[in-house]
Amino acid sequence: EAQVTQNPRYLITVTGKKLTVTCSQNMNHEYMSWYRQDPGLGLRQIYYSMNVEVTDKGDVPEGYKVSRKEKRNFPLILESPSPNQTSLYFCASSLPGAGQFFGPGTRLTVL
Amino acid sequence: AQKITQTQPGMFVQEKEAVTLDCTYDTSDPSYGLFWYKQPSSGEMIFLIYQGSYDQQNATEGRYSLNFQKARKSANLVISASQLGDSAMYFCAMREGSRTGGFKTIFGAGTRLFVKA
Numbered sequence: 102e103a104q105v106t107q108n109p110r111y112l113i114t115v116t117g118k119k120l121t122v123t124c125s126q127n128m129n130h131e132y133m134s135w136y137r138q139d140p141g142l143g144l145r146q147i148y149y150s151m152n153v154e155v156t157d158k159g160d161v162p163e164g165y166k167v168s169r170k171e172k173r174n175f176p177l178i179l180e181s182p183s184p185n186q187t188s189l190y191f192c193a194s195s196l197p198g199a200g201q202f203f204g205p206g207t208r209l210t211v212l
Numbered sequence: 213a214q215k216i217t218q219t220q221p222g223m224f225v226q227e228k229e230a231v232t233l234d235c236t237y238d239t240s241d242p243s244y245g246l247f248w249y250k251q252p253s254s255g256e257m258i259f260l261i262y263q264g265s266y267d268q269q270n271a272t273e274g275r276y277s278l279n280f281q282k283a284r285k286s287a288n289l290v291i292s293a294s295q296l297g298d299s300a301m302y303f304c305a306m307r308e309g310s311r312t313g314g315f316k317t318i319f320g321a322g323t324r325l326f327v328k329a
Binding site: 132134136141142143144145146149150151155157159160189191193197198199200201202203205206 | 216245247249255256257258259260261262264303305307310313314315316317318319320321322
């Protein structure tokens, strides 16, 4: 089954404790992206990747890191999470220019 | 700067009727893509339809069509014969090239559609 998986689905953590949200796709897509969704703001792009070892900033990259060492994986790293990073996070993948397939989302709470 | 505007926070439609969800965009890039996504109450994001800036015809996918008016910079989603399962949040999105050769994507704030029986 074609899918994008994210782990964990839910996470409660404390300020400053490094965390990683994993994202994996099995569709051989070049393009992968991370978004955060906050009420009334729609989805905002954090980082995206056009292919292995090619990443670029979206509109809200501050406080986040990503890496793309393999085509299928695109982890999101929060080195020192803060409460303003409490949000719903989505990973997505697609062929270049096509509609994106989204993961199920990760709900993160930073206390 | 690129921008997506969805002016309707909420919409009501009677079951079996058609409904139009508005989306306007702003970009200086001649090459861009426009997308609509659906987010049901369960939370997942579902791709519905795509329109490229150079496409001459409006995109259609089943009961979904995209009314693309390039000069007005609008990309409205039309849902024909609404069903109860269409009740959801709908997001308009635009993808355009970045200076580094990649594709940035921005989303509108969304329109919540309620389908009445």
